[in-house]
Amino acid sequence: MADLLGTFEQAVMLAILRLEDGAYGRAVLHQVQESLARSVAAGAVYTTLDRLEQRGLINSRLAKGTAIRGGRARRYYMVAAVGNRALADAQKTLAKMWQGVKVPMAVKS
Amino acid sequence: MNLSGPPRWAEFLLERLLGARDRETVAGDLREEYVESIMPRSGRLWADVWYLRHCLSFARRCALEGGPMGMLLIFSSLVTLICGCWLALMELLLRHEGFASRAAVALLIAAICVATLLARMLHLGARHERWFWPAALAFIWFGCSSFLRNARSAHFEGFVFVISLVLLLQGFLMIVTMGRMNNRGRLTIGAGAPAARSR
Numbered sequence: 001m002a003d004l005l006g007t008f009e010q011a012v013m014l015a016i017l018r019l020e021d022g023a024y025g026r027a028v029l030h031q032v033q034e035s036l037a038r039s040v041a042a043g044a045v046y047t048t049l050d051r052l053e054q055r056g057l058i059n060s061r062l063a064k065g066t067a068i069r070g071g072r073a074r075r076y077y078m079v080a081a082v083g084n085r086a087l088a089d090a091q092k093t094l095a096k097m098w099q100g101v102k103v104p105m106a107v108k109s
Numbered sequence: 110m111n112l113s114g115p116p117r118w119a120e121f122l123l124e125r126l127l128g129a130r131d132r133e134t135v136a137g138d139l140r141e142e143y144v145e146s147i148m149p150r151s152g153r154l155w156a157d158v159w160y161l162r163h164c165l166s167f168a169r170r171c172a173l174e175g176g177p178m179g180m181l182l183i184f185s186s187l188v189t190l191i192c193g194c195w196l197a198l199m200e201l202l203l204r205h206e207g208f209a210s211r212a213a214v215a216l217l218i219a220a221i222c223v224a225t226l227l228a229r230m231l232h233l234g235a236r237h238e239r240w241f242w243p244a245a246l247a248f249i250w251f252g253c254s255s256f257l258r259n260a261r262s263a264h265f266e267g268f269v270f271v272i273s274l275v276l277l278l279q280g281f282l283m284i285v286t287m288g289r290m291n292n293r294g295r296l297t298i299g300a301g302a303p304a305a306r307s308r
Contacts, residue, residue: 025138043166046135065137068144070114072137 193219
């Protein structure tokens, strides 16, 4: 079993999966902010991307930049096979934790 | 001022806070967001604030890159900086005999601390490492001499004792950490990133 993923790491990896071929830094930042419904610092996302890449859970490739970026390259991210397994493990663990627990999902005022 | 993108100084700051590997890609991402999304929506002033906020979000990562030793160096530099400024201020206020030279030395120590912090945080070490050694050796010498003088003195002063130890620590840490500041990989368009990197 792969190392357990933190919530933020899962959010970043799921953002990459959702974006498919368009998962470069800016798009991932947007997607993470959307899924967590809050503002997220760029530093937090890029640090997590770096950490996940170091752990071999995601891969990246460089592509040529556009004029609006001042010609700067884009780094596109992909979830590696190990990363997919880690996400599946995280999902299973979460489902197991919640099994048999009933929490009132909506509080009536 | 760069008319279409973020201010040049902010881009420079961001690039300094990032390692060579991320310098181009991250700066490009933030510039793209700034130009396409933030500035049309919020105007230049708020866009600049937004950009600066995201720049500074990389400072923590930058500080952590040096590991525990790097963090300790940043901490000791901050302590020495505060102490240096305090000593200089006291010398200038009290004006005892020979205060000017002592205040100058305290200010010089504070300036070296500022330079150390900037070099450590902004990845300037690899190019500006010539001054580390004399500065580090001067700190060790200052630390040793003030420690010994204080130990031999009839009036032992805790403040001087702490400063001398911090100076010694900072001198050693400068030699250990600054001498091998990271030279991270450069970009190669189209190439996959290596799985493990030496960060």
